[in-house]
Amino acid sequence: MTEYRLQTPLSEEDVRKLKIGDEVTLDGIIFGIRDANLIRMFDKNVPPPVDLNGSACIHTAPSVRKVEGGYEKISVGTTTSMRMDRFTPGLMGQYGVRAIIGKAGMKEPSMEAMKKFGGVYLAIVGGAAAWETDKIESIEGAFWEDLMPEAIWKFRVKGLGPLIVAMDSYGNNLYLDVKKKAIESLPKILEKLGIS
Amino acid sequence: MTISGQFYELVEDVCKNLYIKALKDLPPDVRAALQTAYEQETNKTAKQIMSVIMENINVADKKSRLICQDTGTPIYFVKIGSEICLNVPRLEQAIISGTKKATTEHPFRSSIVSSIQRKNNQDSTGYRVPIIHFEFMQNSKDLEILMVPKGSGSENMSFLKMLIPADGLNGVKKYILESIVEIGANPCPPFIVGIGMGGTSDLCVTLAKKAATTRPIGSKNPDPEIARIEEELLKSINLMGIGPMGLGGSTTALAVHIEEAATHITQNAVAINIQCWAARRARAKIDSNQNVEYGY
Helix, strand or coil, rough: CEEEEECCCCCCHHHCCCCCCCEEEEEEEEEEECCCHHHHHHHHCCCCCCCCCCCEEEEEECCEEEEECEEEEECCCCCHHHHHHHHHHHHHHCCCCCEEECCCCCCCCHHHHHHHHHEEECCCCCHHHHHHHHHEEEEEECCCCCCCCEEEEEEEEEEEEEEEEECCCCCCCCCHHHHHHHHHHHHHHHHCCCCC | CCCCHHHHHHHHHHHHHHHHHHHHHHCHHHHHHHHHHHCCCCCCHHHHHHHHHHHHHHHHHHHCCCCCCCEEEEEEEEEEHHHHHHHHHHHHHHHHHHHHHHHHHHHCCCCEEEECCEEEEECCCCCCCCCCEEEECCCCCEEEEEEEEHHHHHHCCCEEEEEEHHHHHHHHHHHHHHHHHHHCCCCCCCEEEEEEEHHHHHHHHHHHHHHCCCCCCCCCCCCCHHHHHHHHHHHHHHHCCCCCHCCCCCCCCCEEEEEEECCCCEEEEEEEEEEEECCCCCCEEEECCEEEEEEE
């Protein structure tokens, strides 16, 4: 297990050195994405109004307060990534995204994209929005505001981490490893309860 | 006793306060269970995750922040005392207004959209939402309101299975354990597993929701046989190694709660509803003198 402190945008080299179990802390710009804006991007083929090349994107829709000239953070947290699995190949292949920050992991479409284009999945603690909000320095922009709260968000972060590398660019997936063990444990657990 | 118009304004304020309180102030039983989980984890990643969870609760306290960004689906469990003469449609309107006020005045994210058009009213309400359950208490002059902002990472991991009598209790247990393996990391473990048994399909699911969201951790089903099954399932789930956030560890579930109802001779229904580690709820009791007492 190695600990890294990385500055965005990320290069292919930055993410290729990461292995599952490593810990990463991020500084710089990250983008908030999720269901509605990804559906627009890929199912309606509307290119995003921001440059995602080398970016880290977090699965989120925050609580914000509208203020003069923009938005003030109230609560920024992370949503379940699995719903967005099928969008990762497009994000990485078409728009150059290097890291997805999310919770609960993703499966084959994302694993393949991470291998092919050089990307990682960084696990954040789901539900820990008060902690996460502390790491957001400012909201620098909101795009596609008609999708509120599912706009594309541009956050400046400082010391966002430790995030756990849960999927790396070599096809490893910590969630699937844990799940495989859970499946293997089941027959013994059932046997203990006298259930065949 | 008869109730003045002022009472409904009070209920509206209380419902606003409850929604905000629930989003910020985790109940003491949940905090204690998470602290225990933190202390018991030996896996390094699991310990790290639990320490972030504990830090998150502290930051939320100190800076008056939301525990989780998912402001959830607003659900109210309302108990009306028999000795209080309420206009229930007005009570319902007061609850809806309180929900809107909390959302727009705090403000926080409205997580509710219409089912087909996906239109967000930006006030946490919509057709048939907030969800309000009415129950009644005999020989009481009180009105009790329990507010649950139900997060959706866990809500999306809900199951109903209409098993048959021949599947027996073992079939029920097997279905529960297989479902937990399947959902793994998604509902933000360590979680509370709510189980509904019996009833009809709709009642069974409602009971699972009540089991997951309304009971304090450490509470047992009053039926000793069911309490034993709760304990047995909790132990079994924590042998799976799913752990905090599904990245491995010894605490997958903080509790298993079962609520049951009588059922039809041909049925053996089981429902599962999961409550994430951010098991938020807030309670208020309003007495006939309009005194308000807040709790969990």
